[in-house]
Amino acid sequence: MMPPDEQPPFVRRLLDALPLTVWSVDLDGRITAANSAWSKFATDNGAPGIATEAAVLGRSVFDSVSDDPSREQIERAMALLRDRRVPVVRWEFPCSSPNEERVFLMQVTAIDDGQQVSGFVFSTVDITPSHRSREALINTGIALAEAISLDRVYEEVAHQLLRAVPSTGFVIALADDDTAEFRITHRQGYDAHSSAELEVRLLRTWLDALATGEVARQSTNVGLEITAPLITAEGVLGAITLYAEPIESEQALEEAERVLAVIAAQTAVAIERAWLVRRVESKRRLEAIGEVAAGVAHELRNPLFGISSAAQLLQFRAKEDPVVEKNVGRILREVERLNRMVTSLLEFGRPNAAHLVPADPEAVWDDILDGERARLEARQLSIRRVRPEHTVRSLIDVEQLGQVCRNILVNACDAAPEGSELALISQVSPVGGWRCRLANGGPAIPPDVLPHVFEFFYSTKAGGTGIGLALCQRIMDEHGGTISIDSAPEAGTTLTLTLPPTAAT
Structure with missing residues (x-):
């Protein structure tokens, strides 16, 4: 670097503008x-009274260094560059003020004319925003790695995201596997909009982001x-989608986009893991219930058989007494109902292995x-059947x-x-x-x-066992499919079954 009085005016102005x-x-x-920026930096960071270039020329750079580790770092950098062991030395260092903690990046290079090293050039840049972003990403990764429930995932994402990117709110929308429709599952901010309004307004943006697999931005009236x-x-x-506060530069905006992209990837993995944990817990719960149910059914079967046999014998001998015959008939009906329940318990508790073809x-x-x-x-029920476009x-x-299918059809007929x-639309x-x-027009x-x-x-x-739909759900889970039910006063009740294609199973 040339002395100030020998530098062209343009170079001088350029350095001062950095x-x-x-x-x-x-x-x-x-x-x-x-350059002029260094004078303010030196004044703010340990060398009060040094405010102009003229005042600092000839002074030692160590005058602005207040701690031994920083002095040792500078000396080590100068030694490495003087011996040409490295082309450049960089390190980060914190700089505290009464209002905030900031982080700077120091870079040192040698002034080398090809024959010898005659000096060094230092440059310092404020990297606080990117440093905070890195911290937020690390913290997000750690926090989400420990989250195994959706509520905890959303809580951690909200906490870390709003720390990493200045914003006033965000929404997370998940796509339904079957309908491909987006539904907002978590939101923070956007108080002036309902979830339904946001889903309509942001749908195109979501689709564009998914189509490209990249972060998208848009300026709106909000x-x-x-x-x-x-x-x-x-x-x-x-x-x-993040509703960001005004971002002053394109560089800062790109940094915000990178941070959001990484947090989105971490969030997706955490959500998928939470779903898997929930499915495993549900399966274990059903298996535990099934084991208990099978044990109870086994213990009930023999006593019920004895009661039924005794009641049938009593009915045969009491035909001349209408009152006894009526009550014996009631016993037999209740025994039959219990037998049906025992059979259902055994089917649920000890299901046959599925042979999928x-x-x-x-x-x-x-x-x-x-x-x-x-x-x-x-x-007197009719069926309106709609088949798929292809097999x-x-x-x-x-x-x-x-x-x-038989179970849900019987329920639909009864309702x-x-x-x-x-x-019946497929x-x-x-x-x-x-x-x-499968939809019926009965009461909701x-x-x-x-x-x-x-x-x-x-x-x-009346007389229901409460086992039929639980068994249906278990069977559909084993098929890798789903079963769900919707009901509304004007639309009746609709039960939906889904199965994956052969290649996806």
Whole structure:
């Protein structure tokens, strides 16, 4: 670096305009030149009274160093560069002030004319934002690695994201595997909008981010929104949109996008892990219930057989007493009901191993509808059947899937008004699998009941065991599919079955 009086005016102005500090020293560490930013840096960081370049020329750079570790770092850097062992030396260092803690990057290079090293050039830049971003990413990774529930995942993402990127809110939207529709599962901020409004307004942005697999940004009347896709090795989960505060530079904006992209990737993995943990816990719970159920059923079967035999004998001998005969008949009906429950308990607790083979689920429905024709005719029910556009083959156990179809058909028949129509609509799902909906126009299931319909021993039907739908859910889980139910006063009740395509299983 040339002395100030020998530097061209343009070079001088250029150095002074730099946002980072730049200064040069000789081999002994005496300052030979400095830009204007360095004077303020030196004044603020340990060398009060040094405010102009003229005042600092000839002074030692160590005058502005207040601690031994920093002095040793500078001396070590100068020694490495003087011996040409490295081309450049960099390190980060904190710099505290009463208001905040900031982090700077120091870079030192040698002034080398090819023959010898005659001095060194130091430059310092404020890297506090990127340092905070790195800290936030590390903290997010650690926090999400420990989260095994969705609520904890969302809590940690909110905490770390708002620390990493200045913002006033964000939303996480997940895509439904079957319908590909986006639903906001967590939000913070955006108080002036409902979730439904946000889903409509942000849908195009989410789709664009997922289509490219990259972060997208858009300026709206509410400010700057940055969206990152939530993608894992298993596929698309959804997207996360951040409502950012004004960002002063393109560099800062790109840094915010990089941070959001990394947090989105960590979030996607954490959500998928939480889902897996929930499925494993549900499976273990059902297995535990099944073991208890099978044990209870086994203990009940023999006593019920004895009661039934004794009641039948008593009925045969009491035909001349109408009162006794009536009560014995009641005993036999209750024994039969208990026997049905015992059979259901055994089916749930000790299910046969599923033998999955590629087959068309529609063929299963054909057999069930044919076998239940008498039930439909008894209540004068008609079936409106819609088949998929083309045949879908899934890995299924025909007998077990038939058990599911029969169970939900019986429930639909019991709930449907006599003489009405049942709608059985099947189609190809967005992922190429099979999706089937069975709808009836009967009374809606109460909102407080709906969340419990798949629970073991939960039933609102007179004489119901509360095992049928729980068994259906277990069978569908073993097939890698799903079973769900929706109910509304004007639309009736719709039960949906899904199965993955053969290639995905």
